[in-house]
Amino acid sequence: xxxxxxxxGKKVKTTLRHIGENPYVFCMVLGLLLNFGVELxxxxxxxxxxxxxxxxxxxxxxxxxxxxxxxxxxxxxKRRVFAFSLLAIxxxxxxxxxxxxxxxxxxxxxxxDLLLLKSAYAVMGSYLTGKQIIFICIxxxxxxxxxxxxxxxxxxRKERISYWNVAFYIGGLFLATYFSxxxxxxxxxxxxxxGNIGMAYIEYGFxxxxxxxxxxxxxxKPADYSPQIVDELIIHVEKPIIHSSRPxxxxxxxxxxxxxxxxxxxxxxxxxxxxxxEFSENPLPNFxxxxxxxxxxxxxxxxxxxxxxxxxxxxxTGMDLDFFGPxxxxxxxxxxxxxxxxxxxxxxxxxYKSHVLHNNDGTFxxxxxxxxxLGFDSFTSLEYMDVKEYTEMGWAKDFVLTEEIQKSLKxxxxxxxxxxxxxxxxxSYPAEKLENPYISLIxxxxxxxxxxxxxxxxxxxxxxxxxxxxxxxxxxxILAMYGDHLPGFELTEExxxxxxxxxxxxxxxxxxxxxKKDRDLEAYQLSAYVLEQAGLYNGILxxxxxxxxxxxxYLAGLKLLQYDMLYGxxxxxxxxxxxxxxxxxxxxxxxxxxxxxxxxxVFFVKGKNFTKYSHVxxxxxxxxxxxxxxxxxxxxxxxxxxxxxxxxQAGKDSVWLSQTQEYIYNTDxx
Numbered sequence: 001x002x003x004x005x006x007x008x009g010k011k012v013k014t015t016l017r018h019i020g021e022n023p024y025v026f027c028m029v030l031g032l033l034l035n036f037g038v039e040l041x042x043x044x045x046x047x048x049x050x051x052x053x054x055x056x057x058x059x060x061x062x063x064x065x066x067x068x069x070x071x072x073x074x075x076x077x078k079r080r081v082f083a084f085s086l087l088a089i090x091x092x093x094x095x096x097x098x099x100x101x102x103x104x105x106x107x108x109x110x111x112x113d114l115l116l117l118k119s120a121y122a123v124m125g126s127y128l129t130g131k132q133i134i135f136i137c138i139x140x141x142x143x144x145x146x147x148x149x150x151x152x153x154x155x156x157r158k159e160r161i162s163y164w165n166v167a168f169y170i171g172g173l174f175l176a177t178y179f180s181x182x183x184x185x186x187x188x189x190x191x192x193x194x195g196n197i198g199m200a201y202i203e204y205g206f207x208x209x210x211x212x213x214x215x216x217x218x219x220x221k222p223a224d225y226s227p228q229i230v231d232e233l234i235i236h237v238e239k240p241i242i243h244s245s246r247p248x249x250x251x252x253x254x255x256x257x258x259x260x261x262x263x264x265x266x267x268x269x270x271x272x273x274x275x276x277x278e279f280s281e282n283p284l285p286n287f288x289x290x291x292x293x294x295x296x297x298x299x300x301x302x303x304x305x306x307x308x309x310x311x312x313x314x315x316x317t318g319m320d321l322d323f324f325g326p327x328x329x330x331x332x333x334x335x336x337x338x339x340x341x342x343x344x345x346x347x348x349x350x351x352y353k354s355h356v357l358h359n360n361d362g363t364f365x366x367x368x369x370x371x372x373x374l375g376f377d378s379f380t381s382l383e384y385m386d387v388k389e390y391t392e393m394g395w396a397k398d399f400v401l402t403e404e405i406q407k408s409l410k411x412x413x414x415x416x417x418x419x420x421x422x423x424x425x426x427x428s429y430p431a432e433k434l435e436n437p438y439i440s441l442i443x444x445x446x447x448x449x450x451x452x453x454x455x456x457x458x459x460x461x462x463x464x465x466x467x468x469x470x471x472x473x474x475x476x477x478i479l480a481m482y483g484d485h486l487p488g489f490e491l492t493e494e495x496x497x498x499x500x501x502x503x504x505x506x507x508x509x510x511x512x513x514x515x516k517k518d519r520d521l522e523a524y525q526l527s528a529y530v531l532e533q534a535g536l537y538n539g540i541l542x543x544x545x546x547x548x549x550x551x552x553x554y555l556a557g558l559k560l561l562q563y564d565m566l567y568g569x570x571x572x573x574x575x576x577x578x579x580x581x582x583x584x585x586x587x588x589x590x591x592x593x594x595x596x597x598x599x600x601x602v603f604f605v606k607g608k609n610f611t612k613y614s615h616v617x618x619x620x621x622x623x624x625x626x627x628x629x630x631x632x633x634x635x636x637x638x639x640x641x642x643x644x645x646x647x648x649q650a651g652k653d654s655v656w657l658s659q660t661q662e663y664i665y666n667t668d669x670x
Contacts, residue, residue, distance in 0.1 A: 023075055024169055030084065031068030034091045035060065038067075038206050041095035042108070056203075058189065062180050063205040067091060069173040075166045078156050089143070098206060108201045110327030111214035181208075192216070194326045198304065209326065217325035217333055219563045222556070230564050230571040233557055237543045257350065258476035258512065258534050259409060261418045262343075262527070263401075263466075264312060267305075267425035268483035269504045271453050273497045278442040283457040286464040287507070290481075295508040295533070298520040304501050305488035308421070309365040312484065314523040316342045316374055316419065318541035321524075323559045331365050334566050335373045339579040341565060343527045344375035346539030347417045353377050355408040355588065358421040359385055359396040361651045362586065368657055372581040376419070378411075380404055383613035383649040383657055384587035386630065391424060391455060398424040398462040402469055407588045409473065424462075425455050427488045452487055471511055478514075480530045482506035482523075508533060524558075525549060540565075540572055586649065586658040593647055593663040596639065605633040607647065607660070617646045617659070639665045 039049045039060075053060045070091075074083030098109035184190035190208065194200035201209045270284055271277060282288060290296070301311045302321040309331045310321050317340055324330060334340070344354035354376045362368045362381030371379050382396055385404060389397040401420050408418050429448040437454050463481065470477050483504030493499045506526060508514070514533055521529055528545035537543055544561060548554045564570060570577050591614065593607040605616055608631060616625045616635050626634040633647065648659035 023080065026084075027068045027072045027075070027169075027173075028064075030071055030088065031064040031066075032061075034067045034071070034088055035064040035205070035207060038091055038095035038098075039063075041092070041099040042102070042201065042206050044099065052202075052205075056205075059203075059205055059208075062184065062190075063207040065173065065177055065180060066207040066211060069170070069177050072166075072170045072173055075169065076161070076163070078161065081155060089146075093143075094210065095206065098201075098210075108198060108206075109210070110197070111210060112217075112325075112327045112329050112332060193322065197326050200326070213325060213327040217328050219323045219559065219567055221568070222560050222563055225560060225563060225568060227569060227571045230560065230568075233560060234540070234572055237540060237547060256476075256535065257415055258478045258510065259416045259418070259473075260343075260347070260352075260530065260534060261405065261420065261470075261477065261479045262315060262530070263479060263481040264308070264315070264419070264421045264484050265398075265425065265459060265481060266308065266422045266484060267427065267452075267487040268422075268456055268459060269486055271449070271456070274491070275495055275497060277444060277449075279453065280440040280442060283439045283453050284460045286460045286467070290463070290467075290507045290509060291505065293516065294510070295514065295517045295519070296506060297518050298498060298500070298503040299482050299506040299526065300500070300502055300520070300522045301483075301485050301504055302502070302523065303485050304491075305427070305485065308484045309367075311523050312419075312421065315482075315526050316344070318343075318524050318528055318539070318545060319562050320522070320555070320558055323562055329365070331367070331370045335370050338566060339373045339375065339577060339581055341539055341541055341579065342374040343417060343419075343531070343539070343542075344377075344582075345579055346531075346542055347415075347536070348375065349538050350536065351414050352417045353412040353414045354417045354419070355380065355411075356419045356421070357401060357404045357408065358382070358423070359387060359398065359400050359404075360421075360423040360426075361653070362657050363651060363653055363655050368584070368586070368655075372584040375579065375582050376584060377582060378408075378585040378588060380408070380588045381586070381651075381657070383651050384589075384591075384609075384611060386611060392430060392451075393426070393428065395423050395426050398422045398459050399465065402462065402466045404588065405466065406469055409475075411588050415475075422459065422462075424459050425452070425487065429487070429489075449489065452489075467509060470509075473511070476512045477510065478530060478534055479509040480506060480526065481509070482526065591647060591649065591658070591660055593645060593660050596645060596663065596665050598639070598667075601636065601638075603635045603637070603639055604628075605635065605645065605647065606631060607633075610647065611649070613649050613651060614647050615650055617648055619644050641666055 036049060036053075039052060040046060043049055043052070071084060071087045074080050074087055077083045094109065101109045101113070181190065185192050190204055191200060192212070194209070194212075197209070270287065271279070272282075272284075302314060303310055307329075309329055313319065313330050314321055319330075319340075321328075321330070330340075339345075347354060356367070356371055356376050356379045358364075358367065358379075358381050360382050362379065362383055368379060368381070385396070385400050387396040387400050389399060391397060401422060405418055405420060409416050429452045431447050433447050434451055434454060437450060439450070439453050439457050441450050441453070467479070470479060485504065486501055491501055493501055506521065508530060510533075519529070525545050528539075528542045528549075531537065531539075531542055532546050537546060541558075541561060544558065548557060551557075561572060564572050565577075569575060587609070589609045591607065591609045593605060595606050597604045597606065610627065610630050610633055612627045614625065614627060614633055616623045616633055616637075618635075618637060618639065623635050623637045628634050639645075643665040645663045645665055646659045646661070649657045651657070
């Protein structure tokens, strides 16, 4: 028996030596090991990885082939040990990132998330403690040190590299990967589009899904795309609406048009939908009443636990995100290059002014750059608001939006379309027990859920406050309110009464007696449905949803229009996009400097509409500023005659969102 063990040990050593000496075999073995490691990090269970390997061996080995192909490029360098180590670290790092991301949201780590690093940095403090951030920084420093050590210590090959052999090997792996992908997608073993990206990562593995999100962006050209097909579709879209719920409001009947408000509620849904959970009282009394009294239904949204901007994109544009690449954020891709049809552009035709309100940073998702591409006239972000209350996690409470919505309605003589984006319900949700909560969980010890429920209870109070204000408003108003996605708990379809983690709810409130009509909608259908309730039928996609919703080729036609508008020949616009970026004004009420005075070495900058995010600049140089009141800022910097003073608005990332006109300081003339 002892001799058998010795023989077996020698065989293992010989095999390992052969693998180490044969770089081509080593690539394949490393691909298998790294794939197992990445899936272990993603699934957080050795048993689940083994089950995945046994149930889907073809998928597992296919993903290993993808990794083997990427690490094979190490063969092109003489520092093979370092190159193999670096590529292995990168794959494992991605696996760790995915594992961490899945703790805070249901959606896994995708390539488009790399474009959100700036936004992720801005909210990091709300998800991680100071100690955790310090630990991550230390870990990254250690990792970089380890990489440098490998580079320094790892041996460098002296023999000449046979580049032809290496190129042949890499080419072979590429062809094997390419044809495996082709065969897998055509046979249905692999999916090209992911209806549920979280489930896709489980079914098809991290390497394939992440790679798909990296390569597959934009909208694929439909097979039947042609100018003739688009023209034919537009002819049907432009036909008069004959099945509308309200008559078309013609020119000269503007007094019948309402102001339109969309209220996107962060992570908002009725927790009573969770099976087996009871509360000390109904956490959403206002929402419950409104749901029973006004038009309402389920709203299918494109994400879970995160991805606010994508729900926002669907509602504003009427476009279906499923046609884009998996995990893609159009705010970060195509909308950097072109304008896009939206409710803001469509309602301009009826004389509406359009406003966006968001009680969070103006640069989050780079909204300050995106909203001009969507045609909005103004954008009031956190930096322009007088926020008095914040959650324990540092998010502005939504009560501030009541005043801001009222300001927007009063800011113009024209009709207003307001898109308000709330933030109070944003994660993360702390695990510490709340002291004296408004709402308590009965028979359940879940501090994070209890914290969340108390936040949406306050959001519900905000809804009651907002509607009380709008009821007194002298003009017609429609308010469409809805949740952007479910909160970042590990909820499954089996946990919910409605059985769908991609469903929130919407309600359409009004102050002029619209008939209650309940209907389940997709997020990309909501704006068209709201406009139909208002008697409005402006915009190609708006009309398309109103005419073709429910038809057999509805989605095929929608994809055709989306492709033509954003990536095709723009046949819908006769070959030239007429939508020009708007001149976005930051803030509803303009910030201005009136005069500057000095008292005992302290300079008082007087003006209007200052906030805690107002900063003084002297001759283009940022000066330490003390916020005193909406009309006063203090600086201790000594000023000289002729100094040019401006006040600019900037958030935590120090990006200037806007600035006042220059004020020339003169000691003789205040």
